[in-house]
Amino acid sequence: MHSGEEYSAQNLKVIVFRLLDEQFGVDVSQVKSIERLDTITKVPRTPSFVKGVIHLRGAVIPIIDLKERLGMEDATVTDQSRVILVTMDGHEVGIIVDAANDVMDIPVSKIEPPPRMVSRVDMKYLRGIAKMPDQLLVLLNLDKVLDMEEIELIFQGEELTS
């Protein structure tokens, strides 16, 4: 857990996680911890990607299924699934991913803007891609994924239909 951007002159430190068969990375400075998936208490009348809340060390934290949020079809949960606790605007949110077990240093020079059809995920949620020696890492723009305004609109949409 680091605070502040970790740029050792040329590197971006990211947490690498898997969604289906794609590898994604998020800036380590936004990540608070990685947890196993425990019981989730459902909260009614919320968008379907909001799975509910969990109790973690005395706090109640909302949980979002990242695959659903990004519009990926298959949103099943396995033993490997993990919850990545991120901090946005002082608020904590947990995002469910299929697996998370790597931390990588990405040379900034290797980061490029994402080309059009690189991922199933909508381009607006992407920050860039990194061409690593053995894989392609898509860097996620968490700010957009957890953008309050957009989520508000989805909420309101939910309200109208329920």
Place this chain on the structure above:
Amino acid sequence: MEMNQYLNLFIEESREHLQAINEHLLTLEKDPVNVDTVHEIFRSAHTLKGMSATMGYEDMASLTHEMENVLDQVRNGKMSVNPDMMDILFHCVDLLEEMVQSISNQGDGRLDVTSVVTGLKKILSGEELTPTVWFEEESFIQQGEMEWTFDEFELTVMKQSVESGFSVFWIQTVITTDCVLKAARAYIVYSGLEANGEIVKCVPSVEEIEQEKMDRIFDLVIITDRQKEDLEKIVLDVSEIESVKIKQIDPDQFLYHPSHAESEVAASALTSTELEPLVSTTESVAAKEVPKSTVMQKKSSAHKTIRVDIDKLDLLMNLFSELVIDRGRMEQLSKELHHGALTETVEHMNRISGDLQNTILNIRMVPLDSVFNRFPRMVRDLGKELKKNINLVIEGSETELDRTLIDEIGDPLVHLLRNSVDHGIESPEERERAGKPSLGTILLRAYYSGNHVFIEVKDDGKGINRNGVLKKAVEKGLITEQQQETLSNKQVYDLLFKSGLSTAEKISDVSGRGVGLDVVKTEIEALGGSISVDSTPGQGSVFLIQLPLTLSIISAMLVKVEHEIYAVPLNSIMETAVFNQEQIMRVQQQEVIDFRGKIVPLVNLKKVFNLPNESFADQEEISVLIIRKGDRMAGLVIDSFIGQQDIVLKSLGKYLANVFAISGATILGNGQVALIIDCNQLIQ
């Protein structure tokens, strides 16, 4: 103590004194002959003067000094209270408050007070047309009242005369302003008195009088065997004498010391290092005058109190919340383990922590008085501005509210009071025409009821004009023409809380912009409370605010719906009940039951929360939680009751703040999360 600790103390105590002066001025205005009140005000002003002089705030010191002069005249009976004087004194207090505010914002406390000071001086030298004489309760002169002192020779002479059975009097004569030959008149008084005793001291001196180096006032000290009344007659027999003041002097009371004026100047030139020795000097000078010295002391109040940092209180509260969660866990575990000693200990711990909880919550409670105390002044000023006679009656100011609410409740109340003054209470002429007393009354009342605090703002004004409100509402498009007839009075009044609605003809500084009451409603609801209004045309209106007593730890009823556990705040619950299937009736596709003679709609929580097995039509017995909001009720259909428990409110966070019918979450003893139901949203 360091300088800024001095500063904080200075600011706090100044504010307390200014508040006291404000209150006493209001009392004095209503009862101008009450000398005790004047003494109180004088004491506070005097203390303020000393404190500000010591701290080096010259403008404050000089303003309070001028106030003191005027107050002195009043308390010695030389002047009587009149409306102009009251207004200026109130204005002085306002300026002093501004200065203290500037000091607390790290300013220098400087303010241009020349116009006020001039006003005060004018009052001091105000014209009085008839000669007047007052005899004060203390007929003996107090040290510090005179501008000058006696030297050793004079004191010795005076003491010896008193021992020989003579009296020593101090006589102050004031000559009328339009007297042309003041010096001549003074000389006549002087010779008249000289014939009846020995004049020990004369200020200005005889020579100065002869050279006409004098103004209207001159002082004499005379040793005589004549009575006070005789001396008085001698002076008043001289023409063009406006007034005379005679006080007896007890020479034993006088000590030789630097003059009063001198030590004041010295004090204002202080630095903190010089504080110590000068403190003792100012103390001895002021000792006779005022019981409190000019040193900043802790005010002793009726009961001992200490000032506590608010952050510390918050920390205490948070830590205690954590404890409550663990307490729940312990209870759970001890139930599972069936260990005798453990169960006993846990029970004991529960009792102790229960007491601890009550005490902590009480510490956070602050009496509403701290909010209410600025209102009398505000209403008075507003009433004057709008030329209305209004009396503000405050009841229940000892009612306590959680600290966080106290800070927030002030603004909405200010708005409601201004509303009553501006729109509610009519002008005196209108009131008389309506057969009402010309003095309007606004009642501000606070009281407890159940788990809530209620605050009422009630006026005996003209009430809410139903048609006026309807007209404006139609104009603004809030309702249609047709709807006008169908709305009940209460519903019409509720329209007032909608944004953009105001029935004031013109926008005044006070109100009329139509963005007031809706903001008030939002503010109150943000605190977890609610507001309603009722009115009788011609007789008045009443606004009722309801606020929760405690915030983050609440008593709740835990219930089970399907596999989920929900918590329902106890203060929304009227009763729990079990009904048979047959008792359920349908009215317009809404299932209802008859609860003690009232038709109560049923709310199917499984449906509301999108849970499976919605229908309860096949169940023999239905468990229902009767909830209420104001005078409306609803019945929540649940699967089973679990029990009552104190729970800690946890916020759901930014993303889930607006979920329908859920106001938060709590962590149960077993670590599970239970959602808290917001009953208000479930009752239409």
